[in-house]
Amino acid sequence: MLQPARAEVARHLEQYRAWERLMLASPDNSAVRGSFESTGYTLCVLMGKRCAREAVDAAELYLSRRRRTPGRSRAQQ
Numbered sequence: 001m002l003q004p005a006r007a008e009v010a011r012h013l014e015q016y017r018a019w020e021r022l023m024l025a026s027p028d029n030s031a032v033r034g035s036f037e038s039t040g041y042t043l044c045v046l047m048g049k050r051c052a053r054e055a056v057d058a059a060e061l062y063l064s065r066r067r068r069t070p071g072r073s074r075a076q077q
Helices: 006-025 030-047 052-064
Strands: none
Touching: 006 030, 006 052, 030 052
16 A cells, blocks of 8 residues: 655644644634644545544654564564
């Protein structure tokens, strides 16, 4: 299965967190809310999830896993 590039996932997760902080600080600002929702949608698409919370959790898990090197067993990593 194809996986998104780690750098892209990290970048979008960072953007999501930044917009989340702004949205929590200004919940009545429709422009901020729209950008927050847009970044959540992008994470959903990248991670193949239906809601932003699941996508964020999946992105964090994906980024926390060590990349496996072909030809090496788990015990060697």
